[in-house]
Amino acid sequence: MSETILKTNNLVKKYGNQLAVNNVNIEIKSGDIYGLIGKNGAGKTTLLKMITGLTLPTKGEIQLFGETSNEGLNEVRKRTGAIVETPSFFPYLSARKNLEYFRIQRGIVGKDVIDEALKLVGLSDTGKKKFKNFSMGMKQRLGLAAAILGSPDLLILDEPINGLDPTGIVEIRELLLKLNKEKNITIIISSHILGELSQIATKYGFLNNGDLIEQLSSKEIEEKCRRSLALKVKDAKKTSVVIEEELNCTDYEVRDKNEIRLYELIDTPEVVIKTLVDNNIILYSAHQVGESLENYFIKRVGGNGNA
Numbered sequence: 035m036s037e038t039i040l041k042t043n044n045l046v047k048k049y050g051n052q053l054a055v056n057n058v059n060i061e062i063k064s065g066d067i068y069g070l071i072g073k074n075g076a077g078k079t080t081l082l083k084m085i086t087g088l089t090l091p092t093k094g095e096i097q098l099f100g101e102t103s104n105e106g107l108n109e110v111r112k113r114t115g116a117i118v119e120t121p122s123f124f125p126y127l128s129a130r131k132n133l134e135y136f137r138i139q140r141g142i143v144g145k146d147v148i149d150e151a152l153k154l155v156g157l158s159d160t161g162k163k164k165f166k167n168f169s170m171g172m173k174q175r176l177g178l179a180a181a182i183l184g185s186p187d188l189l190i191l192d193e194p195i196n197g198l199d200p201t202g203i204v205e206i207r208e209l210l211l212k213l214n215k216e217k218n219i220t221i222i223i224s225s226h227i228l229g230e231l232s233q234i235a236t237k238y239g240f241l242n243n244g245d246l247i248e249q250l251s252s253k254e255i256e257e258k259c260r261r262s263l264a265l266k267v268k269d270a271k272k273t274s275v276v277i278e279e280e281l282n283c284t285d286y287e288v289r290d291k292n293e294i295r296l297y298e299l300i301d302t303p304e305v306v307i308k309t310l311v312d313n314n315i316i317l318y319s320a321h322q323v324g325e326s327l328e329n330y331f332i333k334r335v336g337g338n339g340n341a
């Protein structure tokens with residue numbers, strides 16, 4: 035069992051009468067890339083701000099690396115790196131000089147960390163180029179470099195892909211995967227665009243109007259979204275013989291004595307139906323089930339895939 039890195043217990047944040055985060059319970063284990071998904075105003079930033087200590091919870095508890103007390107949390111937050119509010123860099127300084135400032139400000143020992151961070155994010159060759167002349171993607175990557183300077187065990191990223199073009203998105207995605215796999219960094223990353231996270235997240239939390247409406251692993255989502263042909267039959271056992279011998283399919287699942295899910299020939303149900311009927315199978319119904327990840331997401335949080 036992997037270690038629990040972060041857990042929230044009934045976390046609440048109210049701004050006056052506005053309930054921004056409502057009794058949220060998330061759990062992130064070591065090695066996870068946790069995608070926090072929700073429309074604008076769902077409460078993502080507020081939740082991440084409470085985790086990083088930028089704002090205090092109204093109620094509830096945060097458990098980070100096993101610590102729950104204020105002093106304990108302050109201590110273990112040193113093991114995290116975050117981009118929650120747009121990091122402010124000096125426009126007239128280079129990438130290296132900006133990171134040097136961050137290093138000193140945070141009391142991180144040793145200059146090697148700067149070279150390593152620049153290399154990891156692919157900004158080693160930017161020389162004297164000033165921050166103000168960086169592309170959006172370079173700026174985001176410098177933000178990540180600043181966040182990983184202290185060799186964090188947990189990265190907390192609020193919409194780091196916002197405003198990037200498709201190439202920039204791919205670059206950041208690959209970088210995050212690299213940090214996760216090679217440096218063993220656990221990541222929580224928010225977005226209002228499911229597609230941005232769907233290729234990297236190992237676990238998802240769906241937020242809507244401050245509520246965590248569902249939390250599930252990418253495997254569970256795939257399982258739920260997997261397309262198949264649902265066959266209601268009189269005798270599933272007999273049907274499975276015909277599926278294997280006459281249709282030459284092996285990817286199917288007998289759900290119960292009257293139902294089979296066929297994961298092949300999904301888009302040619304007429305072939306399946308004819309073969310079953312020709313082989314004296316009593317078939318009550320055959321229909322396609324399953325949905326795209328986008329549809330699954332839209333059903334839960336509304337919107338059009340870009341929540």
Ligand SMILES: Nc1ncnc2c1ncn2[C@@H]1O[C@H](COP(=O)(O)OP(=O)(O)OP(=O)(O)O)[C@@H](O)[C@H]1O
Pocket residue numbers: 049052053054072073074075076077078079080081226
């Ligand atoms: N400082 C604040 N004062 C008052 N209300 C706030 C404050 N910060 C956030 N809110 C409100 O709390 C709710 C959640 O906002 P939050 O920024 O956490 O959402 P979000 O999911 O991060 O959205 P976005 O993607 O737009 O950043 C919103 O209704 C927002 O208006």
